[in-house]
Every structure is written in C-alpha cells, then in structure tokens.
Amino acid sequence: MNHGTALLWKRRALSSLSATRRGLPKEKMSENGMVSRAKVLTIDTMNPTVKKVEYAVRGPIVQRAVELERELSEGMKKPFAEVIKANIGDAHAMGQQPITFFRQVLALCSYPELLNDSTFPEDAKSRAHRILQSCGGNSMGSYSASQGIDSVRQDVARYIERRDGGVHCDPDDIYLTTGASDGIVTMLKLLMCGEGAARTGVMISIPQYPLYSAALAELGAVQINYYLNEEKCWSMDISELQRALDEARQYCNPRALCIINPGNPTGQVQSRECIEDVIRFAAKERLFLMADEVYQDNVYADGCQFHSFKKVLFEMGPEYSNTVELASFHSTSKCYMGECGFRGGYMEIINMDDDVKAQLTKLVSVRLCPPVPGQALMDLVVNPPQPGEPSYDNFIKERTATLSTLAEKAKLTEQVLNTVQGISCNPVQGAMYSFPRITIPEKAIKEAMDIGQQPDMFYCMKMLEETGICLVPGSGFGQKDGTYHFRMTILPPTDKLQILLNKVKEFHQKFTHQYS
C-alpha cells in the first residue's frame, strides 16, 4: 500500500550506501595502515521485520516538514510563512489548552509541597492526595504495579460502568498502558503463533491507522485487509469482512479483528446495528475482537452516538457476553483532553482465558510499569470533578468549549472541502480527521510514477512545498486501488483552519489546472 513511502526510505538507504561498506571483508587495512572493520549491524544484517515497518504519520513527508521549518527559521525564502502540521492528532501542539483541573492535580502530585498552597482548589488537592496515597512512598517517582495503580484501575472500572449503563467491570480486567499503542501492540503480541499457512492473521480496516500495519509487520503477522465502504460514509460491511476472511483462510490463520471506532483516519462513527453485526461475525468466525475506542468522546454529527463494543456485547446476552473475547483500548491523548505527551492509556480485556491473562500480567511486568504521571492523568479523565465540587463548573466549561469547537471545525472542514471540484469529503462524524477523496489528473499520476512516488504522496509533497501545509497521503493508511486521499486533522484553531482549508482549495485547483 505504501509504495511511495517505502521508496523514499529505500532511496535514503541507498544514498548512504557508501558509508555502510557493504560486502567488504571482515577487516581490511586502509591506506594509513589502520584496521577498518565492517560493521556488525548493517541494513543487510539487521532485523528484516523492522525493515518492513512503515509509519506514514511520521514518515518522509513529516521529515520534510521539519526540514522546511528549519529552513524558514534560518531565513530561507519560501512561498509561505509557516509550516502547518495537520498530519497528526496533536491537539496541544495546535493550540488547544489543557484542562486546568487536570494540570493542577498533576502539579500537586509532582510537587506535594503545593498541597499547602491555598490557591489550589480542594477537589484538586483531594484527587492528588488520593493518587499519592496509592504511590509507593507517596511519590510519583515510585514504580507502580505493572498492571497499573490499583486505585486508578478501580476508577477506570467505575467509569466504564457509568459509560456502559451499569454493565459490570472488574478492575482486574483493566491494564494501564503507555498510551493506547502500547496496549494494542501487547495484545497483538499475545496473538502471534504458527508458521506458514498457520501464521496468525489479523483483520484491519482499510483505511487504517498505520500503528496496526507497523506492529503486524514487526511481529511477522499476516495483515488481512477489509475495506470500509466510502460510499456509505466509511461504514463496515459484513459481506466485505466475510470476503476478506475467506480469502485469508487460504494462506494464514485469521485470529483477530481490529476495529477503530470512531474511525481513524476516516472519522466515521459506527452504528449500534453495525457493531452487533461485527460481534456476531466475530463469534461465528472465532475471532478475538480488538476495539480501538480512543475517540469515544469525539462524536459530533447529529444522530451519531458512541456505542462501546463492551456495552453492545453485554446487551446481546450471555451467548455473546460469556464467550466473545474482546480487548478495548482508551487513551489520554484524544477526546477533549488531548494529552498525548503523557502517554497514558488503559485496556480492558473481556473473556480472556485465565492462563493467558497470567501470561499477559507477566509480560507487562518486564517493562516494570506505565509512566505514573500518565496513570495519574488517566485517573483524572475517568474521575473528573463532580457536581458540587469547586472545579466542576470550570471543568464542564472547558470540556464543552473544546468539544463544541471540534464539532464546528468538523462541519467547517467537510463544508469547505466539498466546495472544491475534485475533492469529496464524507461527513466528519467523529474523531479528529477528515479523509477526503481527491481526483488526481492522469498527467500527475504519470509524473509521480516516473519518480517512484505514490500519486497522493506526490500531491501532498507538492502541497507542502508550495503552501507549508503538512498532510498525510492516503496511501499511508491504505485505500482502494485507483483512489487517492489525504488525512487532515481538524485541530488547528478555527481561524487558522479556515485559512488552511482555503489554501488546500487553491492548491488543489492550481494542481489540477497544472496537470490537466
């Protein structure tokens, strides 16, 4: 899927070929009589699965964006004054403000002397006190239990119960993680087994978030692509799941099905019916379900609602709720808080075999524990100020402001992009991205192919060079052959987003004109 990216990495590798002294004998005398040894670790002798890993969200286009930023700062003249990184869901970097209460508690936990400071609200102090009480030596500097701090896992369990209308949640099924990525990779790791045609296959949506393809490549698993239905607002289609599965069964052992809901990069919110169908499919086909639900608070479109896989599973009755194995992932990085840098997250595992769970607990213990500040933050997300507490009103005000601004920006993005001939954009129902389809003229496609780039990489690179806007080409996420897209976050402040959208519009018109 990511030919353009792969070629860029390869070119980079080839350009420094001379430095690697490939094919040299083990030792040779250089001119000055010095022994020159061949490297132990070269591109030819390194881990082959690592070489297969690709991660478009931070790939060559982002590296070029960083270079451009440096060139700008060094005074080099460009057709733009700043680089706008709309490539990654990094809310604070785009100017979103942290939730005051969360940061007050983190400051109190970092420097408990502040518990004596009367300017901090009492509810922030009591949360900090509770977190510190759960830390060894009352310090965030202690290791926590590998599964995460007990009291935080209890708070997570109560949060899930509230979210899911009372469906029971056992804190022992909660594992705190270093962001959601950590949990996802850990679960995939457990599922790896078999060789050749018995090798573990994992179903992922196309388009997908490239953590999945990267992790599967690194683990040596088979990636099974099922396509989302762009014509029906990126919904899931059971017949497509069946097609993908049946084909894959001929060459691997499909064991898991990954769903991202709300969708990344596609921004859709799956309906309750669709989730039921997926659960029935997983039960029938014996697939372990992995539900990436990190955007669970990011739902904007009228009539759309977030349904957790857990809740739907339990509402389907014991035939499903007692049997279907499910892991659900959440994070501090998205929703209204956008605290990516703290690397907080959790996973809930349901119906996992007891022996496997013991192995999971053992496995996570090797890395000691997730970062404690991230655990503390996760605790605040699942246990925010309550009505009657001093910080409640301000918390609600801040959260509502962020979420309603995001809803506005989701609408704005869809509207503006759909005014452009050659761009068509599904509604951004949720998450933080639009993933519009773009028409690329034949002449541009040919020129891209001639230089070994995917056409949408060619398009995005040109846009970056001409406008300073950094997007990620659709080929980095996967897309139906012959279609082209880009992913753009809706995170820039509204006025900047308006400018950005207009620039995209102008660029697209110019590009189309140039190559027609």
Next chain:
Amino acid sequence: MNHGTALLWKRRALSSLSATRRGLPKEKMSENGMVSRAKVLTIDTMNPTVKKVEYAVRGPIVQRAVELERELSEGMKKPFAEVIKANIGDAHAMGQQPITFFRQVLALCSYPELLNDSTFPEDAKSRAHRILQSCGGNSMGSYSASQGIDSVRQDVARYIERRDGGVHCDPDDIYLTTGASDGIVTMLKLLMCGEGAARTGVMISIPQYPLYSAALAELGAVQINYYLNEEKCWSMDISELQRALDEARQYCNPRALCIINPGNPTGQVQSRECIEDVIRFAAKERLFLMADEVYQDNVYADGCQFHSFKKVLFEMGPEYSNTVELASFHSTSKCYMGECGFRGGYMEIINMDDDVKAQLTKLVSVRLCPPVPGQALMDLVVNPPQPGEPSYDNFIKERTATLSTLAEKAKLTEQVLNTVQGISCNPVQGAMYSFPRITIPEKAIKEAMDIGQQPDMFYCMKMLEETGICLVPGSGFGQKDGTYHFRMTILPPTDKLQILLNKVKEFHQKFTHQYS
C-alpha cells in the same frame, strides 16, 4: 536457570486448567442449551515466545508479598507487622525523597500558571520555561519528536561531554527512551536476524538483570551466558568471555555483548583495564557492545570509579573509536534521583551504520514518543542547578545526602551479612544491591526439589512467610550451578535496613539449624 519461577508460573497455569476448556471442540451445547465456544486465545495457542519469558524481579515471590500485605491489612495474624520489599530498586517507595528542584520544575511544566508564583526559584522557572518552549504549543501534552525533544537531546550531549572529559557527543546520536528498558529492548530488536544456527546470539553476564533474558526470550534470540567471577568481586574475565563465545558459535551467530556497569544484581564496578579488555575483545570478535550504565552515579567503594564505555573507547584511539559499535543506556530511575515512575531515559549510539540509524528512527516513531514528563526529568538530571544559581546549594545538599547515605548502607549491608556463618557477601562497590552467596543445607535442597522449587526460591519464600522480607532468589538472575544467592536492595532507610539485616541473619541461622 529459573526453574523455581518457571514451575510456579506453570502451577498457576495448571490450577486454572478447567477454566480454559482445552481440547474442547470448537462449539458445544451446554446443559442449558447455550452455545459454549472454545476460546480463540488459550495457553496452547498464544505466542510461544511470550510463554518463555521470565522476570524474577516481579515474579511469584513478589505476588506472594502483595498477597501477604493484603492479608495483613485485613487483620490476618502474621509473624511480622509489615512486608519489606527489598526486591526492586525502587528508591522513593523505600522513603527516599525526590530532589526538590526537579519536582519544582515538573510542577511548573505541568501547570505553567505557577510561573507567576513568586515562591518558586528563578532557576526552576527558567528551566521550565526552556522545556516548555521546546514543546509543541508550549505544553507537555504535545507529542515530542520520536527521538526526543531537541533541546533535551542537546543537554544530554553536553552532559556526556562533561562526564567524558570532552569527548565529542552529537545530539543526533541520542535517543530519549521510556526508561532504559525501552532502549535496551529496541537495540536488541534491531540485532535480531537469521534462523537456526545463524540465529542472533547475545552475550549477557550471569548473574544478569532479567530484563535481558526476558527480552531475548521474547525476541527468540539465543542467550549466551558468560559468568562473572564471584571470587574476584564479580569482575569480568576475558577468557570466560572467549569460552562462552567459542561454544556459542557452534549453534548461533553471536552479535552483541551486554555489560551492566555498575553491576546489577552484583554491585561491582568494573575497572578501566577491564573495560579496555572488553572493548578489544568486542573489536576482535566483531560484537556490538551494549553498555547498561544506569548506575553511573552509584559508586561507593574507595578506589572505585565509574568509567563510561564511550570514554574508554575514545581514549583507545581511532582504531577502536572509529569502528566499535556501542550503545550506552541511562535512566532517571537510579543514581541519586531514583525517579522510576517517570520512565525517563536515553541511549547514545556510537558508530552505528547510517542506514540502520534511519531504520531505528523509523522504528521508534511507531510508538510516537517517550513520555514528555520523563523527558523533562531527564533534562534536569543532565542539566541540574549550576554554581551561582539559587537552587544550587540545596540541590548539592540533597544529592550528597542521598549518595552518602547509600554509601553507608552499602557498607553496612556487606558488614552485617558477612558476620553470618553461611552467608558471604562481596563488597557493594556500586549500584543498589547486594548479591550475597548463601549456603543452603542438603536437607533443604532436597525438600525444595521435592516440591519443584529452586532451593534459593524455597529459602526466599520461607524468609518472606516468616519475616515479611521480600528478596529475589539468585536463580532469577542466574548463577553458577550448585551456588545459591539472593538479591537485596540497600534502599531501606538506615534504621530499617539495620533491622532487616538482623532479621535476615536470624532467619538464616534458624533455617540452617532447622535443616541441618
């Protein structure tokens, strides 16, 4: 090596055998007519390499310690009033206080409103200001570059140059990590390659820190054991390295040599001569060097000094400094700061092939970035208050107090343990552990074997049940056949350590008497 541990895990697995419904057909009707499906993921169908992973520092003995704590808190009567966890280098959990300056800066970074608070010293504010300036949107909630924040990597490079007497360090060779463990696993991952007799082998010391054996098991690499010389204070012996290497070459492809200095669990500090010998050996045998130097400030014994592998390498001249590939690891978790929970760390890579480095950068980008609070903390460790700054005197006072107390406790531990007949303890020259050798009577060995436990696990379990002291058996780290040890941290406060050592003494005498 870890038979006792392995057996305990296995027993746990067997005890829940009924729950896993192994060997059942895919679906069967239960009595109430409900479909009961076999699990997708069972102990038989999970990742086999994960099953091989063992991690003694958080293994069954620690789980039992946690159970005992709960039983105590529920009012159950025990022969002790509290569980003392001397199993892990978790300084703050043992009562060590954080460095005030570090925590002030972290609080300022967490809640920048505090920059207006006049009670915070100016140097803390200027550090916080500099860190925030390097964060997207001036927030620790933003993702950083995957390799780590630029300015932090610059500070790390300058720290290394100061430490190593001016040897050049390029910030581009620094990768910030999620604790040292993360860096070590990443480097090992890059080195994996080949199958069968061409499979990557990695040399690790015995005794070792079990992160290494766990990571190698998970990656499917061959673990090559070289023994430290207990009779010569756990020093390294080139002839032993050669023996281990020559034997291993018959069944794998040895590619890397790992050294922990100062030593964990053994507490030795390697001499400059020894390090030179090791470098020469690595050069001759074409091995990638991995130097785990997380205890670089923890050196207590007279005449001992920390020598970084990098410095020695560069002092050996270009024949070595231009060719030998080295990765060195550091962390915020140990030394005088002991900030384990923040999961901060860095690695420096030297003479790495450019292509491999590009692959490394790509690989770390999949996990987005190390936790930013941990990066901030790493920055403070490498750039602490300077003479003339307002926080300097207090910083020096706190650091000196911690390190000199540790030095005292290192001496105390060695002294007391060596008064016990049947315990013999090398000097704790550095790090945070003693690893004394214990004599276990034949009768106890037999009893342990009869219940499928390693004799030192049997010994430590008995000690835990009778005294509440949680140590890690030597078999969890590896030891010469027929010898037995335990690892004990020197971290408890001096008065508590004194009590603990006396309890160990009494227990050992009683145990020896009981089984003689």
